[in-house]
Amino acid sequence: MGQAAAGPRRLSTCPSAAFEFAFAFEFSLVSLASLAIRRIVHPLHLAHNGHYAQERYLREYERTQYLPFEEVQRLQLRRLQKRLRHAYLHCRYYREQWDQAGLHPDDIQRLDDLASFPILTKADIQRDRDAMIADDMPASSMRLDHTGGSTGAPISYYQSWDVHCSRMAATRRHDRWAGYQLGDRSAWVWGAPRDLPPDTFKSRLRRKLIDRTLYLDTAHFTAGRMEAFSARLREHRPKVIFAYARALAHLAGHLREAGLEVYRPASIITSAEMLSDDDRAVIQQVFQCPVFNRYGCREVGVIASECQEHAGLHTMAEGLYIEVVVGDRPARPGELGKILITDLLNFAMPLIRYEIGDMGCWDPAPCPCGRGLPRLKGVAGRVTDFVVGPDGRLVSGVFLATYVVAKRPTLGQVQIWQTAPGTLTYKIAPRDGAPTSSADLDFLRTSTAKYVGAGTETRFEFVDELKPEPSGKFIFCRSTVDPALVAQ
Numbered sequence: 001m002g003q004a005a006a007g008p009r010r011l012s013t014c015p016s017a018a019f020e021f022a023f024a025f026e027f028s029l030v031s032l033a034s035l036a037i038r039r040i041v042h043p044l045h046l047a048h049n050g051h052y053a054q055e056r057y058l059r060e061y062e063r064t065q066y067l068p069f070e071e072v073q074r075l076q077l078r079r080l081q082k083r084l085r086h087a088y089l090h091c092r093y094y095r096e097q098w099d100q101a102g103l104h105p106d107d108i109q110r111l112d113d114l115a116s117f118p119i120l121t122k123a124d125i126q127r128d129r130d131a132m133i134a135d136d137m138p139a140s141s142m143r144l145d146h147t148g149g150s151t152g153a154p155i156s157y158y159q160s161w162d163v164h165c166s167r168m169a170a171t172r173r174h175d176r177w178a179g180y181q182l183g184d185r186s187a188w189v190w191g192a193p194r195d196l197p198p199d200t201f202k203s204r205l206r207r208k209l210i211d212r213t214l215y216l217d218t219a220h221f222t223a224g225r226m227e228a229f230s231a232r233l234r235e236h237r238p239k240v241i242f243a244y245a246r247a248l249a250h251l252a253g254h255l256r257e258a259g260l261e262v263y264r265p266a267s268i269i270t271s272a273e274m275l276s277d278d279d280r281a282v283i284q285q286v287f288q289c290p291v292f293n294r295y296g297c298r299e300v301g302v303i304a305s306e307c308q309e310h311a312g313l314h315t316m317a318e319g320l321y322i323e324v325v326v327g328d329r330p331a332r333p334g335e336l337g338k339i340l341i342t343d344l345l346n347f348a349m350p351l352i353r354y355e356i357g358d359m360g361c362w363d364p365a366p367c368p369c370g371r372g373l374p375r376l377k378g379v380a381g382r383v384t385d386f387v388v389g390p391d392g393r394l395v396s397g398v399f400l401a402t403y404v405v406a407k408r409p410t411l412g413q414v415q416i417w418q419t420a421p422g423t424l425t426y427k428i429a430p431r432d433g434a435p436t437s438s439a440d441l442d443f444l445r446t447s448t449a450k451y452v453g454a455g456t457e458t459r460f461e462f463v464d465e466l467k468p469e470p471s472g473k474f475i476f477c478r479s480t481v482d483p484a485l486v487a488q
């Protein structure tokens with residue numbers, strides 16, 4: 001289809017009045033279809049699955065997002081107290097842990113009081129999961145889920161069907177901030193194979209009637225597939241593209257280099273991978289629409305999202321209590337620390353002070369959008385995205401990718417690996433298989449010494465190809481050195 005079919009905003013550029021009328025008519029049909037899906041098909045689908053609670057939660061979240069910050073905190077405190085009392089009475093793991101530490105849920109009089117409770121790690125869940133399941137929850141009221149293990153520590157966990165509904169509602173609320181409503185057409189540049197729909201009749205019907213989605217699997221990125229996907233975007237005309245951040249930046253960069261006409265959606269929602277300023281810039285430039293960054297995880301769903309101000313990410317505070325800590329103290333506003341999450345609504349298997357493995361910092365300033373939901377200034381990436389210098393300094397892999405690797409495009413594809421403080425390995429897949437120049441290697445050595453610290457041992461490893469992780473994510477930095485050792 002031609003350029004004029006790329007979206008409603010192109011209407012004014014079309015010289016033909018007849019075409020404008022036809023397009024406007026088609027557009028109104030599309031809107032009607034979206035409305036019918038939202039008001040009729042989806043509620044029927046929810047009713048069929050017994051998930052009525054989703055609509056109730058959505059109505060609640062639409063209202064509570066505009067509560068003043070102090071009221072959001074009061075709501076969180078009430079839910080936190082209830083959550084901990086229930087965990088103490090019904091989860092053997094928490095009861096034993098807190099008894100040993102001389103702690104009791106009644107100790108929680110303010111949100112800050114949670115800081116004295118023990119942190120929950122992925123290793124704790126792997127070891128003691130069954131002791132964390134509430135003994136008053138019937139098996140039929142919960143579902144088993146698991147993480148993909150792209151971070152090296154896969155876990156399985158239970159969540160109640162009720163909390164599943166609340167998370168679906170939270171996602172829908174945050175989608176709305178980017179202008180997407182259920183029933184609108186969407187496209188997904190996505191990596192996790194488990195999220196891709198199976199090729200069954202039921203799944204195809206659902207995609208046609210409810211999801212109205214187009215998928216590009218980032219695990220199989222080739223020039224041909226990217227260009228074919230771009231062509232299909234123009235036919236499908238999605239309102240919003242949901243994407244793995246780095247994968248979409250990769251796609252955008254390729255389309256720009258190839259000089260192809262690119263479809264413009266109304267907005268783009270990126271998640272699953274760290275969105276750097278450079279990646280955001282290339283995505284916005286190529287797709288010519290705003291990018292709404294999002295932070296979430298399999299275990300608790302959407303954690304935080306950008307609003308229309310694009311100045312930090314509002315947390316899903318009604319369902320999650322989030323802490324940022326440095327060592328065992330709360331981080332100061334703007335100070336980078338580890339993110340801990342307490343799920344306020346999951347009564348099946350509560351996660352309390354769960355160390356998710358990401359780093360972030362708070363922005364205490366109120367947001368101009370008027371929402372009272374606390375805001376993360378940014379999520380700086382996974383703990384494993386930071387390398388540690390010989391003097392203990394922390395350097396973000398995104399920084400190295402931007403200010404070192406990106407300065408030498410002749411390098412081809414590069415990944416940074418670290419297994420011990422003060423050493424760094426650049427894995428290099430040279431462009432077109434050509435040998436890497438000594439000038440490029442010297443640049444990496446001197447830049448590493450400059451930013452990671454003099455005395456850093458810089459190593460190189462040459463490979464034919466750098467593939468995305470099995471999860472579809474492009475990892476550009478992986479460190480097994482714990483930044484907590486230096487952050488304290």
Ligand SMILES: [Zn+2]
Binds near residue numbers: 307308368371
């Ligand atoms: Zn806002």
